[in-house]
Structure formats: C-alpha cells, structure tokens
Amino acid sequence: MNVLLGVTGSVAAYKSAVIASSLVKKGHRVKTVMTDAATEFIAPLTFKSLTGQRVYKDSFSPDYDKDHTALSVWADIIIVAPLTANTAAKITAGIADNLLLSVILDFTGPVFMAPAMHENMWNNAATVKNFTVLRERGVHIYNPEKGALAGLKTGVGRMISPEDIIIKTTDILKKDYPELLNAKKR
Template sequence: MRILLGITGGIAAYKAANLIRAFSEQGHIVQALPTQNALRFIGKATLEALSGSSIDNDMYQDVHEVRHVELGANADLIVVAPATANFLAKLANGIADDLLMNAILASTSEIYVCPAMHTEMWQNPATQANVSTLRARGINVMEPASGRLTGTDTGPGRLPETEEILSFVMGKKPLIGLAVTVTAGGTREPIDQVRYIGNSSSGRMGIAIATAYRDAGALVRLVACNIELPMPAGIEVVRASSVADLDQAMNNPCEIMVMAAAVSDFQIDKPFEGKLPRGEASTITLVPTKDLIADFAVKNPDTFCLAFALTEDGADVEAISQGKLLSKKVSAVAGNSISSLGSETSEITLVTKLAVLRESGTKIELGRWLVGAISKIMSRA
C-alpha cells in the first residue's frame, strides 16, 4: 500500500520517524510530506533515509509536474501524524496553502488524522468543532493520548504511541484480502460507428461502493463503463463500453460482485457499418441483451451477488426489488429510483431473503452503508 504521511509542525513530529519505519516494515511504501514548520522539529535527511524517497515540500517547485495532484492520486492512504490544531482548522475549512493540504484536497483516498497538541488547545471549542466537522465528512480522527506533554503539564493531547497509531490506521480494515468486483457507469450499444444507445448513469454510486470496499481493506476491481469521473487510488480499474465488453470483464473470480452498472436492456440487431446518413434513416431492430448479473450468479453460486433495480419515481421499490431477487437468483437487490441518476444523493432499499433495509444520503455515505450491511448479511449466512 502507498501511504502519504503528512507531518505537521509540533514537537511530536520526531515520532514520525518511528511511524515511517513501522509502516515500511509492514511492506508499505511511505512518502513523507512534512510541512515547513515540521522541518523545524525533525530533519529532512532523517525522513528521507527512513522512507527511501526524497522530500520536496515546496509547492512552487516543478509546478509543471502538478505535484500536489500526483501526490494525492498516488496515495492509497493518507495519514497525518502529528496533526496540529492549525492543521485541523485548515483541513476542516479546506484551506490549501501548502503542498500537504493541496495533496489531501486533490486525493480521494481515505484519511487518518492523529492530533497532538496542548490539552487546552485540544479541548478548545474551536478545535472540537473542527474535529466534529472532519468526522462528519468521513475523515478518521484519532483521540489523542493522555500523558506528559511539553514542559511539566500532563493531560489529553499527547500523540499516541506508534503501535496505537498502526492499530488505528490498519486495524479498522475488516475486509483485508477479500476479492470484490464492482461494476459502474453505463453501457453503450452501437447504432453505427458514431452513434450509440446509452444512458445517463454517472458511475458515482459504483465508485462510492468500490472506494468503501477499498477503505475496508478489500482487493477491489472496478469495471468502469464509460465513466468520465476520476478513479480512486488503490483500486484496479478495467474499462468497458458495451454489454459484451462488460460481460467479458466480469469473467473474473471474486467473493463479492456488485452490479452497480446501468446495463442496456437492448442492443441493435445489426449495427450499421460506417456512419448512417440522415437521409437513409431506417427502422432499427432492437434485441434484448444478456442479463449479466443473473448469468454471473448462476455460474458463480459461491459469490455474493448484489444487483441494482432502477425503478420509476413513485413505484413500489421494495416489491420490484423482491421480484428481481427471485428472478435473478442473486444474494441481494438494492432498489433505487430514476431520480438518483447523476445525482449526488440517493435512497436505497436493500432487499434480501431475510430482511429489508432502507437508507438515504450521499452516494459516498450509501457506499459505506452498503458495504457494512453486506458484511453483516454475509456473516449471518
């Protein structure tokens, strides 16, 4: 795993040396990124020697390489330790005034923050409000330890020991090693070599689910159908366009298959060669496409298969999902309405043989919820 380790300007910055070594000994690749103030407490040479990579935290060096985007995109995981009160305030308010903050804002990776500061600073209402904001956004903020601080004071605010930070970062991944395939986006079936039958699926829901599985430690394979959104780091991405492409890409063993892609129900019987001229428009014959998730479920009975059911607004989502659960012979069906297409938010009705669960929120929130719900269902199976 590629870990971007942010180090901010507090006395506890010296502990980052042990953290780099610990992550490296677990086989992870660590890129240390100290702030300018952090280098007042720990030397660049120390960080470079332990991480095995050079450090350049100048945001205006090699601008043409767009380093903040590269650093953020290359990270599977971001850890900031120690995190000062100033850093918490900047992150909560999206203030990107150095390379570390720019890299974090340019990343879609999961973020772990380990605060360290004086007790009164930690307990200040402003700091606590910033922490609440970060946690509400899904950022993992560790509680500081209590103990001896700088000077003679003691109390909460001490950076936890290396082993505790490792447990906080790595111990919250219950699905380590689980093989998961997620399909996302919408397929396109050619009319001719220019035009196609498609749909307006953005792929956001599938990306959110894939990201949630990645954050839980799973080995994720994302089959992206005509998606223009940026892909999350730490995930194998396979591109597909048509139903046939998607069918082939799904032919890969996995323990969980999430069919979030909007698959075309029809394709052109005989696509036209070249570009069909306007004056030669003729009747187009449609033929049904293969039901990919039903076919996959039959061929892979040991795989947990989640299908999606897109319904008309106002329709009985639960009843339709129950019907597809039986007809497709899958493990679960997530029902949602047409209004969720392209939207940042959605409402999902999750139907299994044993229960019906409902949740609403942003697609990022729903992705995490689905991963947790599926894990509970599988544990009871």
C-alpha cells in the same frame, strides 16, 4: 500499499519517524509531506533515509504543478501524524496554502489523523468544532491521550503511540478497505 505520511509542526513529530519505519518494514511504500513548521522539529533527511523516497515540503518547488495532484493519485491512504490544531483548522476550512493541505483537499481515499496539542488547544471550542466536522466527513481521528506535553505540562493532548496508530489503521483498513492493504499501485 502507498502511504502518504503528513507531518506537521508538533513536538510529537519525531514519533512519525517510527510510523514511517514501521510502514516500510511491513512492505508499504511511504512518501512524506512535511509542513514548514514540521521541518523545525525533525529533519526531512530522517524520512528520506527511513523510506528511501523523496520527502516533499515546499509547495513551490519547480515540480509543484506535477506533485500535488500526482501525490494524491499515488496515495492509497493518507496518515497525518502528528496533526496540529492549525492544520486541522485549515483542512476543515478547505484551505490549501501548502503542499500537504493541497494534497489532502485533492485526495478522495481514506484519511487517518492523529492530533497532538496542548490540552487547552484540544478543548478549545474552535478545535472541538473542527474535529466534529472532520469526523462527520469520514476522517478517522485518533483522539490524543493523557500524558506529558510540550513545556513539561501534563494533560490530554499527547499523540497516541506510533504502534497504536499502525494497529488502529490496519484494523480499519482490514474491515472497511481490505483491497487497499495489498494494493500494488506504483
């Protein structure tokens, strides 16, 4: 299966390396698309090393015209982990001002998202509305859990573990999209 892993600017971004590594160990091909903010938290080279694939981060690289639709055609599924409040809001509004957003807007397959943010951001009426809309559109949202957050605070907002993201995604795929799990598309 071809997995497009979207990584956004949360302190939880380091955990997405574990997701990338686990997916590769399970035999899936993983291409990573990072927002500019995500690259402040974890180096693209980490994902390149773990996946053996190019890492995409700049919408305006010379091959951009080819890449954003090529990536959405390539992908069988998209996992965005961690997902920031900012990117969730932009997806909800249909904004496509970076490569990850453009690919998501262009993609017609199943999308899985693991938000991570401070408790107040998660409970903010704007965020609640955004995630309600995303769920209504069929996006699979893995609600964050209670735990330590950035700034040494504790609350609801911590991204669920990489292991749980893999388990939940596999369960949904087995049930609703069994053909994708063993897809051999290149």
